[in-house]
Amino acid sequence: MADIVTNSKARRDYHILETFEAGIVLRGTEVKALRAGKGQISEAFARVENGEVYLYNAHIEEYAHGNLQNHQPKAVRKLLLHKSEIRKLFELAAVKGQALVPLSLYWKKGRVKVALAVGKGKAQFDKRQDLKERE
Template sequence: MADILSNPKARRDYHVLETFEAGIVLHGTEVKALRAGKGQLSDAFARVENGEVFLYNAHIDEYSHGNLYNHEPKAPRKLLLQKSEIRKLFEFSAVKGNALVPLAFYWKNNKVKVALAVGRGKAQFDKREDLKTREAERELKRATLRGSKST
């Protein structure tokens, strides 16, 4: 399950509470652009509207070999989920501070899927704390590697 596109800001800016797998409605040129790896999810978010889930600000570049009927890069795209999952997402998104954020686009059985996460925004000190722990883990790995090479 290799990612086509990933959202680097999602795990940095949000505590991921739960993830969902969703299908996405795409046109032919959008799929071809994704096959070429042309797109960006950094500012994307999802919203539940009238019992349906839509993805906004997911930028999929226009297909380079497309014609006059090429797709619009930042058009809202419908996500395909079960009704029970949509109800869960609606309940999660109704809580203040929660957001629906796409983590990645990926292939599954030749279909494009979206890893959609329910996230709670991180405060600035949480981001700094995560950075410190990551740096400490890196230092620990470096130290163990140096120790194993010297013997």
């Protein structure tokens, strides 16, 4: 399970309540760009809409050797989960102050997976407390 991209801000800004593994719908040039390590998910978030989960603001750079049909870097990408997991995510994300945050993109059996977490936002003093504990 080699990480392609990690979201270092997620654990700093959120208390992680629960994590899920999701597949992601990608085009060929997006996969090639990720193989080259050209991705960023620090500003990304997910939403449940019409019984489906979508990933927003995940930046995957255009593939350097692509053609005119190259992908859009900040396109909305569909996440693949079981229906029961989507229902659970919807219930957890509906609580005020909780968000769906991607923790990392990684390879599993040649496919790109997303570690998706339900997180509750930290206050400033919580972040300071974490810094003190690390030192």
